[in-house]
Amino acid sequence: MSVKPPTNAELTATDRDRILAKAAIFAPPSNVLEDGKRDLVGLSREELAAEVEAAGEKPFRAKQLWHWIYHQGVTDFSKMSSIAKPLQEKLAMRFVVGRPQVALDQLSKDETRKFLFKFRDNEAVETVYIPDPVEDRGAVCISSQVGCTLSCRFCHTGTQRLARNLSSAEIVGQFMAARDAYNEWPSPKGETPRLLSTIVLMGMGEPLYNYENVATAMKIVMDGEGIGLSRRRITLSTSGVVPMMNRAGEELGVNLAVSLHAVRDDLRDELVPLNRKYPIKDLIAACKRYPAASNARRITFEYVMLKGINDSETDARALVYLIAGLPAKVNLIPFNPWPGSTYETSSPAAIRKFADIIMDAGYSSPVRTPRGQDILAACGQLKSLAQPAG
Numbered sequence: 533m534s535v536k537p538p539t540n541a542e543l544t545a546t547d548r549d550r551i552l553a554k555a556a557i558f559a560p561p562s563n564v565l566e567d568g569k570r571d572l573v574g575l576s577r578e579e580l581a582a583e584v585e586a587a588g589e590k591p592f593r594a595k596q597l598w599h600w601i602y603h604q605g606v607t608d609f610s611k612m613s614s615i616a617k618p619l620q621e622k623l624a625m626r627f628v629v630g631r632p633q634v635a636l637d638q639l640s641k642d643e644t645r646k647f648l649f650k651f652r653d654n655e656a657v658e659t660v661y662i663p664d665p666v667e668d669r670g671a672v673c674i675s676s677q678v679g680c681t682l683s684c685r686f687c688h689t690g691t692q693r694l695a696r697n698l699s700s701a702e703i704v705g706q707f708m709a710a711r712d713a714y715n716e717w718p719s720p721k722g723e724t725p726r727l728l729s730t731i732v733l734m735g736m737g738e739p740l741y742n743y744e745n746v747a748t749a750m751k752i753v754m755d756g757e758g759i760g761l762s763r764r765r766i767t768l769s770t771s772g773v774v775p776m777m778n779r780a781g782e783e784l785g786v787n788l789a790v791s792l793h794a795v796r797d798d799l800r801d802e803l804v805p806l807n808r809k810y811p812i813k814d815l816i817a818a819c820k821r822y823p824a825a826s827n828a829r830r831i832t833f834e835y836v837m838l839k840g841i842n843d844s845e846t847d848a849r850a851l852v853y854l855i856a857g858l859p860a861k862v863n864l865i866p867f868n869p870w871p872g873s874t875y876e877t878s879s880p881a882a883i884r885k886f887a888d889i890i891m892d893a894g895y896s897s898p899v900r901t902p903r904g905q906d907i908l909a910a911c912g913q914l915k916s917l918a919q920p921a922g
């Protein structure tokens with residue numbers, strides 16, 4: 533794909549710096565516990581090596597620890613059998629292998645499972661496991677922030693103010709704790725089927741507003757000597773943080789999903805207020821430049837279907853026009869209501885018509901089946917303050 537020159541709002545270093553500086557204001561608490569022990573989960577390979585060296589141990593110990601933590605899923609040093617007992621004890625004096633605490637565990641009648649994970653400072657997020665209805669595989673929908681700053685009008689999370697960003701440990705920890713719940717350790721290798729086979733960064737929060745921690749966590753998840761999930765099995769969803777998109781594509785190479793939801797700036801300004809900063813034209817330009825997209829790895833445009841708001845045939849045709857020339861597919865999401873929401877879901881007929889127009893133009897346009905609605909686990913229904921008050 534040819535490289536297009538950036539427009540004003542895009543990719544300016546100052547814009548990126550501002551976003552990263554703001555992320556730092558909402559930084560998670562330190563990974564050192566009250567008793568002085570450090571959590572090893574969430575450290576990059578380099579950071580883990582530095583910890584091992586500071587403890588006076590040889591570099592190969594870092595590799596061993598990585599294997600036990602991310603391949604075997606072991607949290608107890610005394611179970612790390614390739615490490616002699618005295619060293620196990622020394623490690624246990626200095627470190628822990630942490631997990632978020634399961635504060636709530638709900639199973640939907642369609643087998644979707646929602647966890648409320650609580651962290652050491654009592655902040656909490658929701659994580660959803662969505663099993664494939666037919667095969668032994670499924671997606672883990674992971675949160676990146678406690679709350680969200682962006683206040684999209686149709687999203688439950690958007691009504692919860694941002695408390696803080698999650699740490700890399702808390703991001704990767706959601707996946708590891710979900711795996712604990714399905715006994716999926718050690719990490720399946722090669723062609724072995726995996727129940728928890730994909731990650732979608734579509735839970736609470738805007739992942740590109742917590743880029744550094746999301747990136748560290750995804751690099752851990754993709755490391756072939758640990759969890760070993762390929763970048764093709766990870767999808768990052770953004771509401772359109774244009775200045776960070778390129779970097780995510782270059783450094784992580786994961787699949788991109790973009791929450792479009794409207795084809796005109798006046799409407800998108802209202803539904804996704806971030807549009808006022810990064811309008812549709814800039815967002816589409818950033819998609820055109822996205823380094824990890826190809827015909828085999830299309831950008832997903834998410835489009836929530838709101839009755840009488842964005843679901844006309846004219847909207848569908850404008851959407852086709854907008855994504856022309858992009859390796860794209862469109863995911864239509866029937867609006868999922870939540871307590872206090874004001875929108876209605878488009879009628880099945882309107883959704884069908886909309887999907888057909890996109891399909892006739894040559895783009896795949898699946899309609900996302902709502903999953904786990906009975907436990908408020910479907911897209912846009914997550915909110916960690918909702919329990920138990922509702």
Ligand code: SAH
Pocket residue numbers: 684686687688733734735736737738739769770771790791792834835836865866867868869870911912913
């Ligand atoms: N903050 C990121 C990722 C989390 S939201 C983003 O906005 O992309 C994951 C998807 O669910 C987004 O496309 C979001 O717009 C959509 N969504 C939010 N609220 C919804 C609702 N009530 N019904 C259906 N989809 C919703």
Ligand code: SF4
Pocket residue numbers: 680681682683684687688689690691735736737738771791
């Ligand atoms: Fe935040 Fe995404 Fe919800 Fe918008 S849709 S409020 S960006 S979580």
